[in-house]
Amino acid sequence: MNSLVQVSLVTFKELLRERTLHGLLVIFFLMSLFSLLLGQLSFAEQIKMSLDFGLSIMHISMVGLSILLGSQLIHREIERKTIFTLLVRPLSRTQYLFGKFFGLWVLMFFTAFVCAMFLSFCLLYFGAFYFFEVFLSAFGTWIECGFLIALMSLLDQKLRPPVAVFCGFALFLIGHWFETLEHFVEKSPGGVLFYLHQFLSGAFPNLETWNWRTLVVYQEFLTPEDFGRSVITGFLWIFVYLFLASFLFERRDLVA
Amino acid sequence: MKARKRVGYLPEQPHFYGFLSGFEFLKFHSRLSKKKTTSAEILSLLESVQLGPAAHRLLSDYSKGMLQRVGLAQALIHCPELLILDEPMSGLDPDGRKLVKDILLKVASQGVSLFFSTHLLDDAENLCDDLVLMSKGEVRYCGELEKAFPENRRFFQLQDLSGNSDELNTLNVQSEEEFNAKLKELVLSGATIRRASPQRQSLEDLFSEINRAERGKT
Numbered sequence: 001m002n003s004l005v006q007v008s009l010v011t012f013k014e015l016l017r018e019r020t021l022h023g024l025l026v027i028f029f030l031m032s033l034f035s036l037l038l039g040q041l042s043f044a045e046q047i048k049m050s051l052d053f054g055l056s057i058m059h060i061s062m063v064g065l066s067i068l069l070g071s072q073l074i075h076r077e078i079e080r081k082t083i084f085t086l087l088v089r090p091l092s093r094t095q096y097l098f099g100k101f102f103g104l105w106v107l108m109f110f111t112a113f114v115c116a117m118f119l120s121f122c123l124l125y126f127g128a129f130y131f132f133e134v135f136l137s138a139f140g141t142w143i144e145c146g147f148l149i150a151l152m153s154l155l156d157q158k159l160r161p162p163v164a165v166f167c168g169f170a171l172f173l174i175g176h177w178f179e180t181l182e183h184f185v186e187k188s189p190g191g192v193l194f195y196l197h198q199f200l201s202g203a204f205p206n207l208e209t210w211n212w213r214t215l216v217v218y219q220e221f222l223t224p225e226d227f228g229r230s231v232i233t234g235f236l237w238i239f240v241y242l243f244l245a246s247f248l249f250e251r252r253d254l255v256a
Numbered sequence: 257m258k259a260r261k262r263v264g265y266l267p268e269q270p271h272f273y274g275f276l277s278g279f280e281f282l283k284f285h286s287r288l289s290k291k292k293t294t295s296a297e298i299l300s301l302l303e304s305v306q307l308g309p310a311a312h313r314l315l316s317d318y319s320k321g322m323l324q325r326v327g328l329a330q331a332l333i334h335c336p337e338l339l340i341l342d343e344p345m346s347g348l349d350p351d352g353r354k355l356v357k358d359i360l361l362k363v364a365s366q367g368v369s370l371f372f373s374t375h376l377l378d379d380a381e382n383l384c385d386d387l388v389l390m391s392k393g394e395v396r397y398c399g400e401l402e403k404a405f406p407e408n409r410r411f412f413q414l415q416d417l418s419g420n421s422d423e424l425n426t427l428n429v430q431s432e433e434e435f436n437a438k439l440k441e442l443v444l445s446g447a448t449i450r451r452a453s454p455q456r457q458s459l460e461d462l463f464s465e466i467n468r469a470e471r472g473k474t
Contacts, residue, residue: 006287010273017275081271085330088265089288090257 003091004099011073011103020068024061025111031057032119036126047128048217054119055134055213059141061115066108066145067168070152071161073100078254087254094246101149101242108145112138133216140210143234147205148172150241157248174200175207205237261289264331264368268342270323274316278307278326281315282333289334298333305329305359321352328359332368339363341372345379357383377459389463396466405457428455 015021032054039050074097077083086096116138120131151171155164174181178201185197209230215222272281279298286293302311305325310318318326324344331339344360345353353376360383364370374380380387380401387404389397397404429435439452457465 002290003288006284010276010284014273014275081267081269082273084267085265085270085272085285085327086288088260088263089285090260090290091288092257 003089004095004102007086007091007096007099008103008106011100012107015069015104015107018069021065021107021111024065025114028057028061028115029118031061032115032122036122039126047123047126047130050126051119051123051128051130051133052213052217054122055137055216058112058115058119058138059144059211059213062108062112062141062145063148063172065111066104066148067152067165067172069104069107070149071156071164071168073104073149073153074156074249075161075164083254093250093252097153097246097249098242101153104149105146108149109142112142112145130216133219136222137213137216140212140230143231143238144207144210146238147207147234147241150238150245154241154245154248157245157252171204172207175204176211178206178208205233210234261291261334262337264334264336264339266324266327266331266339266341266344268346270327272315272323272327272330274314277312277314278302278318278329279311281326282329285330286333291334293333301329301333302326304362306355321348321355324348324352324356325359328356332363336368338369338371341370343374344372345374345376353379377463381459387459389466391463391467391470396463396470401459404459404462 035050035053035057038053039046042049074083077086077100083096087093116134120134123130123134148168152164152168155167159167181193181197181200185194188194212222214220273284276284279295279302282298282301283293283295286298299308299311302308305328307322307325307329310322315323315326324347328341328344331341341360345356348356357379360370360372364383370383372383384401386399387397387401388395389404429438435452439449442449
């Protein structure tokens with residue numbers, strides 16, 4: 001356990017210096033300010049518009065970070081050969097992979113916190129107190145990021161980073177379009193789409209489960225039961241994908 | 257896992273986390289090895305590889321020689337019984353090579369077994385008790401270093417017999433008896449002897465010879 005924590009801490013420290021993180025955070029801050037300006041263009045519901053746009057930007061920034069940084073998590077260590085001096089220590093590959101995962105996921109937690117703080121204070125400047133709503137939405141995005149990092153760790157075992165990033169974004173879109181896919185399946189039953197839907201609904205989560213932005217913006221009610229169920233489902237999906245990734249990583253030839 | 261606690265490893269051209277200082281790097285490795293190491297012990301290890309003054313500098317600012325030495329320190333941080341090194345002296349300047357060699361000799365004198373690969377046969381000759389010579393993926397010799405050399409290739413050398421330093425004369429004799437007799441004879445005849453020592457073929461010569469012989473066979 002201690003080794004896992006050590007790997008997480010070093011990964012966290014390493015990723016804090018990532019230019020991708022700095023770049024996307026700058027984009028988020030600028031776009032958040034832009035969302036406030038955008039709200040001013042609206043005659044009514046200025047705050048809701050700013051909130052909706054701000055939360056969407058936060059979601060996109062964090063998802064982008066998870067996919068981009070997640071795709072390099074193990075690959076870069078192998079490429080730079082830094083992994084070899086670590087794996088000769090009494091540290092299993094699974095511990096190492098989990099350590100890398102938690103390092104990035106914790107970083108995403110802090111990123112979500114900073115983004116949510118910034119957005120909440122921006123809205124407060126216009127007299128709207130939306131701290132709870134913004135943080136709830138950020139929490140949902142953070143769980144989704146956890147799943148995406150686990151997914152990228154899995155894709156990283158078999159694909160090169162650019163291909164993994166492409167697949168990651170494609171699966172992210174599919175994950176958010178489950179309901180649309182379901183609608184098409186209902187319209188054309190028995191086709192390839194039906195089997196695709198069957199496969200995806202068994203092997204992939206509906207990413208809309210953790211999308212609480214719409215609920216927050218339109219102040220719809222999220223019951224504690226729904227919240228708890230979504231969180232537990234999220235953690236389960238994360239661990240399933242992480243264990244699959246570690247299963248492949250344990251058998252991977254790192255020298256080839 | 258238990259076996260890994262007893263092994264230290266340094267890869268060829270080590271790449272380490274550039275954002276950590278030498279001290280942080282060793283602390284990280286000591287924790288991964290599940291060994292409780294105090295800050296004083298880490299600093300003392302860094303001192304022993306002559307990196308004491310650079311302990312708190314980032315690894316990204318270290319030179320190649322310094323990285324090699326901090327790599328050696330990380331391999332030693334958990335007091336291993338076996339140290340596996342891949343080309344530990346390649347790419348180092350003469351001073352760096354000597355330092356690494358001295359460290360390895362010191363570690364070996366403390367009872368740590370060293371296992372390393374090298375293309376620098378001179379280093380192997382200075383450091384090894386046993387060696388495996390490989391060429392084109394095949395083992396050409398495996399055994400004690402001294403036994404690698406055929407008996408008739410060992411000789412005793414007498415140098416500068418005439419005392420004329422412009423022209424260095426060398427006389428080689430095969431056996432110790434012959435050497436003693438010749439030395440006595442030369443001293444009695446008034447010759448100046450600058451050097452008298454047992455010699456043998458170098459490992460590089462032996463390696464080339466083995467390769468030539470193999471080529472001859474094919």
